[in-house]
Amino acid sequence: MxxxxxxxxxxxxxxxxxxxxxxxxxxxxxxxxxxLDALKSFLENVNDATWYEWLKELAPEYLKDEE
Structure with a gap:
C-alpha cells in the first residue's frame, strides 16, 4: 500500500x-x-487485495458462501 x-x-x-x-x-x-483530506488520501490507496485482507481479519463472515 x-x-x-x-x-x-x-x-x-x-x-x-x-x-x-x-x-x-x-x-x-x-x-x-x-x-476529510486524510480519509480521501487513505481511500485512494485501498485496492482489492487490501480490502480482502481486512475482511478476512475483521469480518470473515462476509467471505463465507451464502446458503
Whole structure:
C-alpha cells in the first residue's frame, strides 16, 4: 500500500500497537477538513487485495458462501 500523508494540528500521543512490531498508534488533533483530506488520501490507496485482507481479519463472515 502506498504511503498516506496527513496534516494534523498536533500529536497528542504515540505508542506501539499491541502484538505488532510494524505499527504504532498515533493520537492527534485535526480539523474536520484535515480529517476529510486524510480519509480521501487513505481511500485512494485501498485496492482489492487490501480490502480482502481486512475482511478476512475483521469480518470473515462476509467471505463465507451464502446458503
Amino acid at each position: 502506498a504511503k498516506v500523508n496527513i496534516s494534523v494540528e498536533s500529536v497528542v500521543d504515540m505508542q506501539p500497537v499491541r502484538f505488532s512490531r510494524q505499527a504504532i498508534e498515533i493520537g492527534c488533533s485535526m480539523s474536520e477538513g484535515q480529517m
